[in-house]
Amino acid sequence: MELALSLGDPSKSFSFLDKTPKLSSKDLGFCMGLRLQEKVDAFEGEAATGDGDYKRVSSDPPHQLDLLPFSPVPRVQPSSQLRFPWLTDNVMETGSSDGRGRGLDVNRLAVVALGEEAEEGAALSSPNSAVSSFQVDFGFRNGSSRGKREVEMETERGSSRASDDDDNGSTRKKLRLSKEQSAFLEESFKEHNTLNPKQKLALAKQLNLRPRQVEVWFQNRRARTKLKQTEVDCEYLKRCCETLTEENRRLQKELQELRALKASQPFYMQLPATTLTMCPSCERVATTSTTADGKNGLLPLTKTSG
DNA sequence: TCCTATTGGGTACTTACGTCA
DNA sequence: GCTGACGTAAGTACCCAATAG
Secondary structure (H helix, E strand, C coil), X not given: XXXXXXXXXXXXXXXXCCCCCCCCCCCCCCEEEEECEEECCCCCCCCCCCCCCEEECCCCCXXXXXXXXXXXXXXXXXXXXXXXXXXXXXXXXXXXXXXXCCCCCHHHHHHHCXXXXXXXXXXXXXXXXXXXXXXXXXXXCCXXXXXXXXXXXXXXXXXXXXXXXXXXXXXXXCCCCCHHHHHHHHHHHHHCCCCCHHHHHHHHHHHCCCHHHHHHHHHXXXXXXXXXXXXXXXXXXXXXXXXXXXHHHHHHHHHHXXXXXXXXXXXXXXXXXXXXXXXXXXXXXXEEEECCCCCEEEXXXXXXXX
């Protein structure tokens, strides 16, 4: 049995940004291998296949736990309203049938007033500049289904965001991202779990967030993913441990039985040298005996496991 | 070519806040 | 209304690789 657990998929890069192969091996590159090795040694020191060499007993392919970013929030497909700004083929639709999608963004007013935002927005390279023309409304929406409390919090958020960015050293105010923002970030994260500066700026602009917020969100998201994966790994290894313990118990029992058999049959030692090898795929023991003429004869397989 | 300082982005850990039972 | 658990945004410290001088 061979296990190979990996975090992340370093081989995967942004399909739309293949010029930025950023993910290094250390980025969530946690690989763990567990190889079950079994010393093939038929009976104690008798007719071993070699001088104590180890052989893999399974040809099973490694079990790979693919790290899929878990999605605590409902998945939102990047529809015509939710497009990744850095996608070159993301030609945002200019029309809005319901009049909500790209309407007046109240939050935008506060954002525009931010020096940092303005500067970083201006720093956006021209290929992404089209984004600014197609703001997705992640701020207030007239007639939205959200409750009064949520709207109130949004109001607080809007005001506190402006005050936060003053950087006047006031107490930090925790800003809750809206469901739409979280869902969009989640979709972005599925595309790639790290961002280059361009992507960060574009996302921030798209979501009416500060680049720092996007950055922090991705950091925390990676941390959550890693934590989740660690839990999965732990659970998996626990099961492996249980399986191996059970296997060990079974083999010990089998060994005891064979010893008992050996003791009850004195003529046993007169048999030709026998080698037991376990078939890795079907877990049967193939018995190879040396015949009188020196040739090896393969005896029928013996099922060893229940 | 080697060394060093700088910079940017990453992780790990922590804190503080919002939500909910 | 109070409280504790939990989720998460954000701060901080530190590490590492790339780069310039």
